Amino acid sequence: MKVSLKNVLGWAEKRNCAVGAFNTPTFENIRAVLGAAESAGVPVIIAHAQLHETEGAPLHEIGPLMVWAAERANVPVCVHLDHGEDADYIRRAMDIGFTSAMIDASAKPYDDNVSLTRQVVEEAHARGIDVEAEIGALASREGGDGGAGAAVYTDPELARRFVADTGIDALAASFGTAHGIYKAKPVLDFDRIRKIRALVGIPLVMHGGSGVSPEDYRTAISCGIRKINYYSYMARAGLNAVSARLAAGETTFFHSLAADATAAMRDDAARAIAVFCESCPRA
Numbered sequence: 001m002k003v004s005l006k007n008v009l010g011w012a013e014k015r016n017c018a019v020g021a022f023n024t025p026t027f028e029n030i031r032a033v034l035g036a037a038e039s040a041g042v043p044v045i046i047a048h049a050q051l052h053e054t055e056g057a058p059l060h061e062i063g064p065l066m067v068w069a070a071e072r073a074n075v076p077v078c079v080h081l082d083h084g085e086d087a088d089y090i091r092r093a094m095d096i097g098f099t100s101a102m103i104d105a106s107a108k109p110y111d112d113n114v115s116l117t118r119q120v121v122e123e124a125h126a127r128g129i130d131v132e133a134e135i136g137a138l139a140s141r142e143g144g145d146g147g148a149g150a151a152v153y154t155d156p157e158l159a160r161r162f163v164a165d166t167g168i169d170a171l172a173a174s175f176g177t178a179h180g181i182y183k184a185k186p187v188l189d190f191d192r193i194r195k196i197r198a199l200v201g202i203p204l205v206m207h208g209g210s211g212v213s214p215e216d217y218r219t220a221i222s223c224g225i226r227k228i229n230y231y232s233y234m235a236r237a238g239l240n241a242v243s244a245r246l247a248a249g250e251t252t253f254f255h256s257l258a259a260d261a262t263a264a265m266r267d268d269a270a271r272a273i274a275v276f277c278e279s280c281p282r283a
């Protein structure tokens with residue numbers, strides 16, 4: 001069933017675990033992620049990133065499919081807009097039935113980030129929709145190559161001010177992860193996560209979550225991370241499955257490749273979910 005972001009984060013908070021947030025730019029991704037969550041019997045977040053508008057599927061096509069799939073799933077599913085860059089685009093997601101949106105104005109100066117985030121929070125909360133926002137900046141954009149550009153680690157005191165100034169429901173903070181495929185092992189600043197969490201009092205979000213070691217996931221979760229954005233390694237697992245099938249020369253039709261990719265991405269998402277929810281008592 002389709003639920004709010006607060007619903008799934010509350011679930012994670014109670015169990016001291018994290019909910020996986022997976023980008024679903026194709027129908028195969030949606031099937032893979034919901035299949036993994038339903039097998040594990042845990043809530044999940046499916047997300048559309050604004051940058052997948054051209055390289056994946058446009059919001060007006062994939063969004064209604066995500067909402068439809070969430071409504072018929074037998075686990076709680078939050079339908080989230082990832083890295084929304086402007087209020088108009090976020091409004092379009094809300095009109096389609098998304099239950100949560102991220103406004104990412106983290107590249108703007110503090111005051112501009114606050115004013116755009118507040119505007120989105122006011123509109124979203126009036127419609128019963130939750131909002132995630134970001135302060136600090138990751139080392140590369142979503143879908144990037146993991147390591148390009150300089151990271152700006154989130155200042156804990158500024159994070160406290162930002163949450164108080166905006167009224168957001170979840171905070172994306174920068175503490176050492178990067179978007180995309182890692183070239184070197186990420187070094188996470190756990191003290192920073194702990195400090196931010198103690199000051200802001202709302203659930204924290206890890207972006208660039210794929211490629212982080214199981215041990216680092218565990219520690220980050222124990223520090224207060226409640227939502228982990230995971231995409232790149234799942235997408236690569238799909239590609240690897242397709243490459244293997246093509247190399248074997250057994251394929252005649254595209255649907256076989258889509259089925260292989262779906263199965264491989266489901267297995268990868270299931271492994272991630274198993275770590276995020278390791279400490280959960282299951283019903």
Ligand SMILES: [Zn+2]
Binds near residue numbers: 179208
């Ligand atoms: Zn991100």
